[in-house]
Amino acid sequence: MARRPAPASAASRMFAAVAASVVAIVLILVGVLVVDAQGSERSEAEQVTRSVAAALAALPEVESVVGEPDASATLQPVAERIMRESDLDFVVIMTPQGTRVTHPDPTEIGRTYLGTIPAEPSTLTEEFVGTLGPSVRSIAPILSDGRLVGWVAVGVTLGSISAEILSRLPFVLGIALLLLAAGLVGAVIARRQLRRMAGDLPPGTIRDAVASYESVRTLGEALRAQTHEHGNRMHTAVSLLELGRTDEAVEILTETSRQSQSLVDQVAARRDGDPTVGALLLGKAAQARERNVAWDARIAPDAPRSTLAPIDAVSVVGNLIDNAVDAAATGPAPRWVRVEFDPVAGGALRIRVSDSGTGIDPADRERVFTHGFSTKPAGAEGRGVGLALVRAIVDGAGGSIRITDSPTMFEIVLPGRRR
Incomplete structure (x- = not known):
């Protein structure tokens, strides 16, 4: 006749319960930190794109050149330099109708901008799927004496945002491992103390x-x-x-x-x-x-x-x-x-x-x-x-x-x- 296994002791059950609780708390904490990092990166991307778009639209050389026939030759190097220095994925300068003057892919110059162009001259931030994929982008008007002469769109792809989040993961995982180790040590101590008082009684x-x-x-x-x-x-x-x-x-x-x-x-x-x-x-x-x-x-x-x-x-x-x-x-x-x-x-x-x-x-x-x-x-x-x-x-x-x-x-x- 098969013998029933002996029930787990109270000390072992306490260890299992505390260890499971610690693991669950650490997993929840990691999830919260990742979500918080994602929200933080997205918020930062929105602020950066709005600031850069507004600053670029206010440059006198952009305002004076955007309407000229050879504007691409002058503004494309400016856009590329800003992308390199600001870790932006694209800077698109366009006419009031949305015709691109600059673009990270030169073959897209002269084509119509993919995104929302506000009906009135105002700054707009949105998430949109363009030629580079889904991105967080801000579009700002270029004004000359109060008259709309063009638009500047600045954006960061979601892939870049995810890459920034991944760069933070080692720090998050390090904290999680430290907490997990501390929790497991506490569980071991609790098991020892309970075992001293109750032995291996269930x-x-x-x-x-x-x-x-x-x-x-x-x-x-x-x-x-x-x-x-x-x-x-x-x-x-x-x-x-x-x-x-x-x-x-x-x-x-x-x-x-x-x-x-x-x-x-x-x-x-x-x-x-x-x-x-x-x-x-x-x-x-x-x-x-x-x-x-x-x-x-x-x-x-x-x-x-x-x-x-x-x-x-x-x-x-x-x-x-x-x-x-x-x-x-x-x-x-x-x-x-x-x-x-x-x-x-x-x-x-x-x-x-x-x-x-x-x-x-x-x-x-x-x-x-x-x-x-x-x-x-x-x-x-x-x-x-x-x-x-x-x-x-x-x-x-x-x-x-x-x-x-x-x-x-x-x-x-x-x-x-x-x-």
């Missing part, structure tokens, strides 16, 4: 370990509160008995039994309940009363059992209740927490935990599920882990979670377990 195992810790912590706090509450009441009852106040002692013990029995009856009445979560609710009820927060738990008898493992169920319910009790205890009176387990369509389980606290800022609705985010000061056990773990467990089980206002309520829907 992510699922690490999450289970965190869930286990959270479950033990919340159960421990619940049991401690329950033990403390029962201890206080028992001590009070014993003291009353010693004082001969039997009726008051019996009343305290009866009330203690009644409060616990009410929740026990709801848990026991469930058709397919989870005893671990039931025990958690009993402890959390005592913990809420210890903090002067009214407790209300409503469990429908036909509420199904979720597909979560007991340790995950305790993490989800325990963390939501802890947050609700914290919010209620520091909020305005009356202070209360309500927990509801109900069935929904499709055999799913709906868990609602609401409280009387001041609520959650709408801007923080999604941030509260981010690891490390918390609106409360950090304690010895750390903050910002519980709700992130709740989201991870719920998402992993194929469930959903949402937050509503008035009152603040966390609502979770989990797939129900088939009996």
Whole structure:
């Protein structure tokens, strides 16, 4: 029987994720730099062609010669010199009707200019396909005493612009390689640090370990509160008995039994309940009363059992209740927490935990599920882990979670377990 390959460790997955992110960022950066260089070169070509065209059109020797029959013999050398000195691909001087007087290809002299000639004497910049291919060109009027006597067109082919961009590529690639190397080094360091903490454990195992810790912590706090509450009441009852106040002692013990029995009856009445979560609710009820927060738990008898493992169920319910009790205890009176387990369509389980606290800022609705985010000061056990773990467990089980206002309520829907 073929053995399944071992799942990749969390450290390896982190390295792969960070490395992939670095590569993606570098590729995007290279693309942005290339596009920026292309835009910069095109903008520079437009400025240069407009400036040269306007300057050449304003030369007195051009203005005085362009209309003469032998203008080509005088102006062609001028155009060629400007092309050499300015890295321009063409300088075309023409008559008002567009007949070329100069051109990089002497055989084109005397032919009609290919491009847009403005209806009025004004400078125009455009991209046009001429005898030299597509180019960025500017055309400027040659005026004599306000009268149009000719045109000057100056242009740079797109091929020349691309060549300029290619000359910048080594610099861009050098930056990209440096960033890539720095990112990969960071990924290696992150993998080493995570491997020191988690070894070669896969992510699922690490999450289970965190869930286990959270479950033990919340159960421990619940049991401690329950033990403390029962201890206080028992001590009070014993003291009353010693004082001969039997009726008051019996009343305290009866009330203690009644409060616990009410929740026990709801848990026991469930058709397919989870005893671990039931025990958690009993402890959390005592913990809420210890903090002067009214407790209300409503469990429908036909509420199904979720597909979560007991340790995950305790993490989800325990963390939501802890947050609700914290919010209620520091909020305005009356202070209360309500927990509801109900069935929904499709055999799913709906868990609602609401409280009387001041609520959650709408801007923080999604941030509260981010690891490390918390609106409360950090304690010895750390903050910002519980709700992130709740989201991870719920998402992993194929469930959903949402937050509503008035009152603040966390609502979770989990797939129900088939009996």
